[in-house]
Amino acid sequence: MELDNIDFQILRLLSENSRIQWKDLGEQIHMTGQAVGNRIKKLEENGVIKAYSLLVDETKLGLSYTAFIIFYMKTTDHDSFIRLMNDRKEVMEVHRVSGEGCYHIKVKVSSQEKLNLFLDKILEYGNYSVHLSIKEIKQQHSLYAT
The missing domain is CATH 3.30.70.920 (Lrp/AsnC effector binding domain/regulation of amino acid metabolism (RAM) domain)
Incomplete structure (x- = not known):
């Protein structure tokens, strides 16, 4: 899977806050929530996103x-x-x-x-x-x- 600039923007925003709503993420990169969700699902299916994690003190x-x-x-x-x-x-x-x-x-x-x-x-x-x-x-x- 070849990643484009939008994929990298999505990965950066998810790494800052993996609980962000797709709609809110989309507003930051000028896409609809549904379009962002489709890209995230594709990143997950292709193994680019392996898991979501929790940081604990x-x-x-x-x-x-x-x-x-x-x-x-x-x-x-x-x-x-x-x-x-x-x-x-x-x-x-x-x-x-x-x-x-x-x-x-x-x-x-x-x-x-x-x-x-x-x-x-x-x-x-x-x-x-x-x-x-x-x-x-x-x-x-x-x-x-x-």
Whole structure:
């Protein structure tokens, strides 16, 4: 699917507010709500829009520790490790990477003790190095921010 300028405008506006009414979105880009809705449905059907999400203030949930873990697998069988990552609620992101380590993992926990429990659990799969966040400088909420 080839995207045009209008598709990119729709994606930008949806990334700023995915709950915006089609009519209101259409007014901003000089289209009818129905025309916008048809384009959005086409973007969804073609997999350009994969999902809609919710941003939550994790500190209000007590998730005050953010750790970035560089993980080194000790085996070539990654399936059970990947299942564990998908099952753990404290795991925010997991990336298979080139360069240092096999995976980079972003974890958010409520305490140092919870982080230690998580680290103990992943030791059976390999070794790691941990980097704690001391201050978040920027958080990207939108791929299409202006």
